[in-house]
Amino acid sequence: MSLLKELNRGIIAENPVLRLMIGLCPVLAVSNNAVNALGMSFAVAFVLILSNLVVSLLRKVIPDEIRIPIFIIIISTFVTISDYIMKAYFPALSASLGVFVPLIVVNCIILGRAEAFAYKNPVLSSVMDGIGMSLGFALALVSIGVIRELLGAGSVFGFQLFSQAYAATIMILPPGAFITIGILMAALNKMENKVL
């Protein structure tokens, strides 16, 4: 029951992107189409769940004073592994995500969850927290990616729905990311207020 709570929290109530507003840099950069957004979500989920797991497992042996450098070592190890795996098995995706895969290291969602949750909680809840936060991140990133790709390029996941001639290019340029995130946050706040 409480495990389900850990899982649920990250999805809407504490959605890392739309609620906590952390990890926005990769969100702005790779959400210009749905495929990139989905690929990035998988990479982040891999790193976040495993780093939460390892940090939680070792929370008793990690000295308090040097916990942050140790978190960074753990996180960067998983990031580098996912970067190699992506390059080896998904070269096209790796090429289009480019530098943003190695940059997962500095994604504050991951360090934030290690520090705020995994370091203080048992293994199972930490893994659940990682899964929930990853789902929340994926939900936000993929929705932004789908909206931007649809309005900016006339396609969804690469399937052309209408001609690019009718699309608003601004949506796949950086301003489109800010506009989309802003509107999604506003919509989420509005929804939440109605429920309360």
Next chain:
Amino acid sequence: MGLVLALFCLVSAGLLAWVYVFTKGIIAEQARIKFETSLKEVLPQASAFTMEAESIYRGMDGERLAGYAVSVAPRGYSGKIAILAGVSVEGKIIKIKILEQTETAGLGANVIKPEFLRQFVEKKISDPIEPKKDIQAITGATISSRAVCRGVKEALEKIKP
């Protein structure tokens, strides 16, 4: 405390070394397959390729010379645009392929579109190959369009006899 940190570094380094060795071959293989597919794409008549000089590949159709594939990387708007050009024995462009580019999404990145690249087919060194002359540049992406033109010209010059 230092010991704990050192231990973490050691385990991390060991793990990374193992993953690196494991994926290295696959990554190199992927890059090779990708490049070879690109060579075939710009020079479909050729069945085997040999490197003739730095960035020039000779495409053979059995015993007969089918043409050349030339790679160039002119500077675009936000970085190099890696281009592979297939050139016939007569010195005419067969096909252009953009291997890598970091141009602006929605504007300069449109240089990868076939509608744009098709214009270079059959071009030869005596053609101007310039926007506003014989090439229709991409709207809002003059610098990127010009860079591709420069690259194509450079490729043709490289194999000039």
